[in-house]
């Protein structure tokens with residue numbers, strides 16, 4: 732007979748985490764238990780608490796989700812993809828969701844499992860964008876990146892990993908974002924998570940500001956106050972600084 736397992740005692744840090752989850756209006760709203768953080772426009776169930784971050788950013792900056800082709804980098808478990816899919820559904824658009832981790836299928840969302848740095852993952856994303864486009868275009872109207880590297884505990888390495896993701900997501904946006912077409916179409920948007928770091932002031936000035944009509948930083952209410960996380964919201968892609976797209 733199997734020996735009985737000793738009763739597990741919650742550590743004080745896990746007790747604190749459970750208490751914080753129980754108090755968090757966004758955790759309750761995600762599961763449809765609380766209307767405090769939902770509006771008529773925000774449905775009551777989401778896969779992830781993080782959905783409310785994109786939901787708020789898109790309400791403040793409606794241009795973010797005004798197109799029909801969205802690439803969601805670091806998409807698992809799919810909370811942001813749900814918000815994006817609901818926003819573009821009436822335009823018969825496509826959301827391509829990329830993550831190292833598998834994502835449960837959802838209607839209107841094409842899942843690509845793998846590292847977005849890998850060339851085969853990038854070409855799969857382009858194939859899916861072309862398949863969803865009447866003219867076979869491999870461009871996206873929106874690139875979202877809520878990517879976060881797994882923490883190693885080594886602060887220097889973790890900070891570097893998060894800076895690398897910001898740079899790589901920006902490079903990816905240059906490859907797939909639709910630039911403005913004269914006065915006819917505004918260019919695409921990039922929404923990207925970052926963690927505060929002094930180097931990012933210069934990064935915004937030299938790598939983002941020249942390439943978009945407008946770049947703002949924003950920290951939605953659902954982003955925990957104790958986290959240094961915030962988002963770059965970049966609207967109206969103009970192409971790479973210097974002109975070559």
Ligand SMILES: C[S@@+](CC[C@H](N)C(=O)[O-])C[C@H]1O[C@@H](n2cnc3c(N)ncnc32)[C@H](O)[C@@H]1O
Pocket residue numbers: 778779781782804805806807808809810811812829830831832845846847848877878879880881
């Ligand atoms: C905070 S979670 C994203 C939550 C998601 N936005 C949602 O609403 O459900 C960050 C994700 O980034 C993913 N990630 C980190 N590095 C990645 C990479 N190189 N390629 C693809 N996904 C990556 C992680 O696997 C993780 O699932």
